[in-house]
Amino acid sequence: MPPFQRAVITGACGGLGQALARQLLDSGAKVALVGLNLEALQSLAKLAPERCRIYTPDVSNAAAMQAMAADFLQHWGVPDLVIANAGVAGGYETADPADLAVMRRMLEINLLGVATTFQPFLSAMQHSGQKGALVGVASVAGWRGMPGNGAYCASKAGLIAYLQSLRAELRPTRLTVHTISPGYLRTALTAGNTFAMPGLLGPDEAARDLLRGVAQGREHIVLPRRIGWLSRALSLLPARWHDRILLGQPRKPRAHQAGATPIPGLSHPHDKT
Template structure:
């Protein structure tokens, strides 16, 4: 059952052209909200905006570019006012090997998008949301991969672990206000980010179901939302194992494709270390 009743009136969704982002946008649009659709694929974003042209706008900034995000926020708030929901969903994933020089650029770009991009998403809205004194929510999409490092996935795990810590800090700072902070930790969602995975994905969840669960959880005031919950239980159970045994189990799994390998997902704005130094 959808959330097509009184819900958030004004939402911002980054990564709105990914599978999860599209599902979130569709659910919010169907509920009657005005939605700022932020992403890199204009045709997909425009198709979403066509569902409610009078309530949607399309933006294509680099989420790690603070000036571009401030311009986006200023335009949206001039049209629709301060949002009561901001979902920082934009993210990239990919395998990583410290010994490969070209992968250092992958790590830098992943941290820029997955970690810095959340702060640059929240920043331009924060003061207006606080000054409204109305209940509102900031949502950061992290991952269960941020709970523990995994072989061949160091950049992604580090970016999501950093995000979880950042959201904890922000939540503590905003306790005295009407603005809440929510950490979402998906396991495996059936999206382009997992399409190239060559390992088992327990609890694989459809993005539409995940979007509804996220929005319900935020509406219910849950500060930590795991999608699906059983993946969180499995991850916690594995964490009880001795570290050497835990690592041995993970080392036996196929690794996520690195940038440039078959099945790897694109990383927007990725520049190799060699080119960056020229």
């Protein structure tokens, strides 16, 4: 019997989410593939069509996510693994009023989207009396703010705090809450980066380490572990020194710049140029 039998994965269209889905399907699990790229999800579902259900809601839309969960619960029952992986990234400039829309949308997807993913399954998972895991994909970028990356860092720092709160609330139950802090993964979100990415990890290896860690009950998982050690070492420096090091690095492309990754649902003046 596989470690997980019924799983829900948001952001399953590519990168880490797709790698997680492939490995879970290979293990024999039934998997809900949640994402916005229907064609990519349909291609992924061909691996095991009888064990896949495809959903294309906006993760920040609570009603759409509740409808997705209701369909899953009706057809396959209570999941034992829910992975809130959907996320977006991009540079941010506080002085530019147009970038306020970037921050709003990033918070909606990266932070609110995790709550809307967990919420419709939580009662059913608690009442089932079975073991279950809730997994939130945060980032080492949530450990400390970085110049030009304020929106993303804020969304991931908020997510880490939210997962801490949820973990404490669920201690008396058989549900576990897992905080995943990737460093740099080789995905579309990092493809446009022009700065050094130490510890760059492929999505397949990251997915394997994530699933193994969750199955072992590890509440905090850094991918790869060495990037966590590097981040913690830098955090020991005086803040001024740390800031000076980061200021010397190229910044992540903003929404209107070359190399930026699209942010679904973003509507602001940069889109019109």
